[in-house]
Amino acid sequence: MMTSLPTRVHIKEEGPREGFQIEKGPISTDQKIRLIDALADTGLDHIQVTSFVHPQKVPGMADAEAVVAGLTPRPGVLYTGLWLNQRGLERVIATGRLHLEGKLTLYASNAFLKRNQNRDPAQQLAAQPELIAMYQAHGIPVRTGFVTAAFGCNFDGDVPVDRVVGLVADMRAIARDHGEDLGLIGLGDTMAWATPERIRHVVGAVQDANPDVALSLHLHDTRGLGLANAYAGLQMGVAHFDAAVAGLGGCPFAAHAGAAGNICTEDFVFMCEEMGIETGVDLEKLIDCAILAEDIVGHPLPGKVKTGGSLAALRARRPGA
Amino acid sequence: MMTSLPTRVHIKEEGPREGFQIEKGPISTDQKIRLIDALADTGLDHIQVTSFVHPQKVPGMADAEAVVAGLTPRPGVLYTGLWLNQRGLERVIATGRLHLEGKLTLYASNAFLKRNQNRDPAQQLAAQPELIAMYQAHGIPVRTGFVTAAFGCNFDGDVPVDRVVGLVADMRAIARDHGEDLGLIGLGDTMAWATPERIRHVVGAVQDANPDVALSLHLHDTRGLGLANAYAGLQMGVAHFDAAVAGLGGCPFAAHAGAAGNICTEDFVFMCEEMGIETGVDLEKLIDCAILAEDIVGHPLPGKVKTGGSLAALRARRPGA
Structure with missing residues (x-):
């Protein structure tokens, strides 16, 4: 099989939706909006912001409309919501602010x-x-x-x-x-x-x-192979990836197997950019978002670059640079 | 470049040495021995068990001789120690129980x-x-x-x-x-x-x-690419890897960049075995070791398969199986 990395990848950020959905919370609407607006400022151009699911089934998503109403739309960014049925779709349409894709x-x-x-x-x-x-x-x-x-x-x-x-x-x-x-x-x-x-x-x-x-x-x-799998996808020329800032979407230390989220956005961006694959994302700003996400949920999140750091600052400070 | 996975990989387990070295501890000599003996029972055939460094510089390794004296050597397993100078080497030799490699x-x-x-x-x-x-x-x-x-x-x-x-x-x-x-x-x-x-x-x-x-x-x-990098190595035919059970060797949530350990042994074994690469290791026993390691250090360790679980049990329980 060929190895043909794409020159540019497109990332759909799912942290605010998939991430906050699983958190026991409560996470305030303001905090959600703050993270979404910060993510939109990193260069990420597709953010899934919330789920339009039944508020009694997923109480943490009961503020879906308020989240959408509160965010500050940034030109060039697609904001989307998740829905599972006709009622959900109608709620998404009613917001008037979300990108609709069938x-x-x-x-x-x-x-x-x-x-x-x-x-x-x-x-x-x-x-x-x-x-x-x-x-x-x-x-x-x-x-x-x-x-x-x-x-x-x-x-x-x-x-x-x-x-x-x-x-x-x-x-x-x-x-x-x-x-x-x-x-x-x-x-x-x-x-x-x-x-x-x-x-x-x-x-x-x-x-x-x-x-x-x-x-x-x-x-x-869930089993730690996320970025290795993403790399294999890149080798096959795949250029579209879902990801979640800080690895939101589960705590790796939960006692049940379904606990881990998507690949961590900033770790994936780091890997791509270091391999010369354009992401359109400002990694330093994204790391700030990851730290903010961890702050909001109030427990450690699995992303590593947010503590390991990018290489940009290290390259800048080296003696010969 | 070619993709030519090895059929068998050889793992040097560094958890007990690199892992316990960084822990604030104190970790008792008995606990260290317990983990080493359990690791030797998984099929791992090379375990670096301790460091022969200056006890005042690395107090957590002051019991190096006692650890080596206390373990139960298992036939076919190479037990090694780390040394940095002539004095360290002499201490290793004096144990009479460690494999010596220049x-x-x-x-x-x-x-x-x-x-x-x-x-x-x-x-x-x-x-x-x-x-x-x-x-x-x-x-x-x-x-x-x-x-x-x-x-x-x-x-x-x-x-x-x-x-x-x-x-x-x-x-x-x-x-x-x-x-x-x-x-x-x-x-x-x-x-x-x-x-x-x-x-x-x-x-x-x-x-x-x-x-x-x-x-x-x-x-x-440190930056989350460990297993992706290991996969790239496998693709190049590399068949020897260092690894640390549970990802011992650092806490991913430490505030300094040098904190992360080696690739996690059980996550790496999982990846290899699932891709048809023989490791010689019993993954379920190794997961038990990872849980034991986490227990011993008393804080979460970054390995994922120890919580995500292997696929063997899931395959066994599926309706058609």
């Missing part, structure tokens, strides 16, 4: 699909046209697809690569049949089963079958 | 060399024959070399790859001139300046110039 999601784990959505694979596919119709009714283009648990699942074990390739083909076909075109396909390592070699294998297979789409990776760091 | 170490950072050893590069080279003579006087073969700060240095900035290649050539020539042959060359990312691409570049250059020696990597995780 997205299809398929589960590669049949057991996880059953558990989360009480559907079998055929029912999952059958449900997509209605979703597309919902987007179309609101004039929202459907451009992205996502495969959940694409690398393995705690409830279903290893996921065959053919199943992932098949699901991507299915979702593209369904989209096309309804006048939509998926240009970006995300692969989620939801439960941290991936290894770098597995990333290369699955990404390679999806690329071979879909040379005309861009891929993105959503990598959880 | 090792030459050169600093790739001139500023760090000056700071730590008060030598310039020429003085560093000039000092090596005396070291070889010391080993030879004790009948210890000199088979390994090590380059400190091979990828960059907080005090010296980026380290040119030619300097590393030159130092390896120098140490091999000095060894040869004195009847010794270095078969294993270690490259140390002492201050965590490496990226995966840098690993590939430097390892590749050293390999090209030394096709007849094996390389090992000693990777600190």
Whole structure:
């Protein structure tokens, strides 16, 4: 397989959403807004700011509208929200301040699909046209697809690569049949089963079958391989990554396995920039955001560069410099 | 550059030495012995158990002799100790229980060399024959070399790859001139300046110039790239790695940059085994050691698989299995 690093990566910052969602809190609306505004000032151009989920199910996200109303939109930054159903989408639209993107999601784990959505694979596919119709009714283009648990699942074990390739083909076909075109396909390592070699294998297979789409990776760091997996993705030319500032989204020291969040944004930015891959992000400002995030949640977060430091200051102070 | 993973890796476990050295402690001799004996029971076949350094400089290592006397040697396991000078070596020899290997170490950072050893590069080279003579006087073969700060240095900035290649050539020539042959060359990312691409570049250059020696990597995780760097090393065919159980050797939440330890042994073993690379280590037993290590130091340690869990149990419990 080839090694062909992208020259530029695009990062979707998920810290404020995925991160604060899991925190016991309470985290004040003002603190959330403060972090989001600080993130938007780093050069990050896509920030998922909150979840429009049922306030009784996720009390920490009950202030979704207030968060969106309170942030100071920065030109060039896409602010998005997560929704899981029509009611959520309507709430997002009602804010009038969030970027809307239609997205299809398929589960590669049949057991996880059953558990989360009480559907079998055929029912999952059958449900997509209605979703597309919902987007179309609101004039929202459907451009992205996502495969959940694409690398393995705690409830279903290893996921065959053919199943992932098949699901991507299915979702593209369904989209096309309804006048939509998926240009970006995300692969989620939801439960941290991936290894770098597995990333290369699955990404390679999806690329071979879909040379005309861009891929993105959503990598959880539960077993510590997040950045190694991201590097493997970069080697395959993947240029879109989800990440969470400071590694928000879980405490690595929690006693349950599902605890770790996405790859840490500033660690990933550090790795990319040091390898000559442009991120558009000011690492020093992002480190300040990571320290702020840790301050807000009130416990250690797993990102390392926020304590290890960048190399810029060290290079500047060396005798010969 | 090629991607050619080794089929088997060899791990030198440094947790008990590098890890306990940095802990404020006090950690009892019994606890140290307990961890070492447990590690020897996992299949790890090389464990660096303690440092023979001046007890007033490193009080936590004052019990070096007692640790060695107390462990239960397991057949097939190499137990080694660290020494920095003739007095240390004599103490190691006096234990009568440690594997002895002569090792030459050169600093790739001139500023760090000056700071730590008060030598310039020429003085560093000039000092090596005396070291070889010391080993030879004790009948210890000199088979390994090590380059400190091979990828960059907080005090010296980026380290040119030619300097590393030159130092390896120098140490091999000095060894040869004195009847010794270095078969294993270690490259140390002492201050965590490496990226995966840098690993590939430097390892590749050293390999090209030394096709007849094996390389090992000693990777600190201060900036979170430890396992990504290890993966890059594996891709280059590197089959020898230093590691520390649970990531012992520093607390990632310490306020100073030099705080992080080596790559975490169980996370590395997990990555290798999941990619089909044999380690000879029982991961479940090693996870127990990591939990024990955390227990002993009394604060969270950075390894992730010890909380995230291996995949073996999850595979076993899935419906179809």
